[in-house]
Amino acid sequence: MSVLKKVKRCSHCGAILQTEDQTKDGYITSVILKKYPDGVLLCDKCFNEEKKEDSIIVLNDEYKSILETIKKDNALVVYVIDLFSFEGVFPSEATNLLSGLDVIAVANKRDLMPKTVDDYELISYVNHRLRMSNLKVKDVLLTSTNANYHIDELRKLIRDNVDGRDVYFVGSSTSGKSALISEILKNFENKTNKFIVTYTFPNTTLRGFQIPIGENNYIYEVPGFPITNSLLGLLEKPIVNYIVPKKAVEDRKYIISDKISLAIGGLAFIMQLTEEKTVLHCYISPKINIKTRRGDSLKFFNGILEKGDQTNTSYKFRNLSDFDIYDFEITEKGERDIGVLGLGRIQFKGNNQKFRIFVPKGVYVYTTRAKLKNVK
Ligand SMILES: Nc1nc2c(ncn2[C@@H]2O[C@H](COP(=O)(O)OP(=O)(O)OP(=O)(O)O)[C@@H](O)[C@H]2O)c(=O)[nH]1
Numbered sequence: 001m002s003v004l005k006k007v008k009r010c011s012h013c014g015a016i017l018q019t020e021d022q023t024k025d026g027y028i029t030s031v032i033l034k035k036y037p038d039g040v041l042l043c044d045k046c047f048n049e050e051k052k053e054d055s056i057i058v059l060n061d062e063y064k065s066i067l068e069t070i071k072k073d074n075a076l077v078v079y080v081i082d083l084f085s086f087e088g089v090f091p092s093e094a095t096n097l098l099s100g101l102d103v104i105a106v107a108n109k110r111d112l113m114p115k116t117v118d119d120y121e122l123i124s125y126v127n128h129r130l131r132m133s134n135l136k137v138k139d140v141l142l143t144s145t146n147a148n149y150h151i152d153e154l155r156k157l158i159r160d161n162v163d164g165r166d167v168y169f170v171g172s173s174t175s176g177k178s179a180l181i182s183e184i185l186k187n188f189e190n191k192t193n194k195f196i197v198t199y200t201f202p203n204t205t206l207r208g209f210q211i212p213i214g215e216n217n218y219i220y221e222v223p224g225f226p227i228t229n230s231l232l233g234l235l236e237k238p239i240v241n242y243i244v245p246k247k248a249v250e251d252r253k254y255i256i257s258d259k260i261s262l263a264i265g266g267l268a269f270i271m272q273l274t275e276e277k278t279v280l281h282c283y284i285s286p287k288i289n290i291k292t293r294r295g296d297s298l299k300f301f302n303g304i305l306e307k308g309d310q311t312n313t314s315y316k317f318r319n320l321s322d323f324d325i326y327d328f329e330i331t332e333k334g335e336r337d338i339g340v341l342g343l344g345r346i347q348f349k350g351n352n353q354k355f356r357i358f359v360p361k362g363v364y365v366y367t368t369r370a371k372l373k374n375v376k
């Protein structure tokens with residue numbers, strides 16, 4: 001009897017999928033092919049390219065022009081990082097343009113991280129992430145504007161390093177630059193005969209405050225990097241209020257396996273493709289419901305999307321087709337994080353797991369060494 005079999009192709013480049021030769025077109029890991037015989041599949045090459053593209057933030061010319069001005073000015077850079085929503089805030093275009101300048105890295109929103117974790121551990125993590133950028137970091141400081149934490153220290157660090165130069169606060173939008181500057185100004189004595197004014201950056205239409213700190217030097221707040229790869233930049237305002245925690249997030253613990261998957265509201269969905277159980281520690285705003293379900297997992301997540309609870313789903317992402325799908329193969333041992341930019345992070349012990357993760361289209365999802373080493 002003759003046998004007719006449909007040939008599977010990569011949905012992106014069209015190459016015929018094959019599992020034998022990694023160097024040839026259409027190569028795909030066999031476990032993915034077996035697990036999803038009917039799914040839409042990408043060859044490994046297209047899959048990896050897609051992943052890279054999604055994490056890139058494109059800076060417009062006006063923005064680049066500001067960074068060039070900072071470079072020419074040989075200014076002191078205060079690089080503000082949102083400690084809660086951290087990865088993906090280093091657009092390489094920006095760090096390249098700022099390379100060589102003195103940088104003070106300020107990891108803000110310390111109050112959202114657990115109190116039980118010591119600063120040393122957090123600083124070591126921030127240093128680890130900064131090493132991957134080209135920045136010449138002179139010091140790292142953890143701050144919180146809400147808890148008035150290390151504001152005096154920041155003032156002092158700037159004073160000790162300014163050396164008559166201009167100071168530019170840069171960082172992604174919503175990292176807390178304005179909040180930090182206004183805290184600093186609470187104890188600020190203007191010893192110059194100039195005023196604080198709004199200022200248009202040269203060759204751009206972008207504006208910020210100009211604060212005189214010496215006869216010839218100023219503090220400037222640079223408009224934030226766009227956060228179009230974060231849920232904070234992609235979701236509608238009311239739901240952003242639910243995903244941004246108001247205080248330190250507590251660990252919420254769940255077990256998943258190839259039979260049990262996990263939904264984080266209607267905003268992210270995690271399936272495991274390998275069998276052994278994994279304990280997931282979710283550091284996500286308590287206002288977002290986290291649920292696990294055994295069995296037909298996609299139906300489960302689809303059900304959540306269809307229900308459309310306004311506190312846990314976005315009207316912009318209501319169908320599975322509105323989600324990007326990533327497969328992560330965890331090859332490292334030890335504590336790892338999976339992060340969904342803007343939503344939070346999920347910590348687990350690396351054990352050769354393969355995860356399939358659904359996130360709203362365009363959102364950056366990543367895996368790194370865990371931000372916190374010890375999970376209780
Ligand atoms: N929990 C917490 N929230 C903070 C902290 N600092 C700032 N925020 C909040 O973060 C949000 C953004 O703060 P902004 O100071 O406006 O951020 P920005 O970096 O100036 O943003 P752009 O001007 O858009 O680039 C606001 O809702 C602040 O209340 C902090 O230390 N802890």
Ligand SMILES: [Mg+2]
Pocket residue numbers: 177178179221
């Ligand atoms: Mg601002």
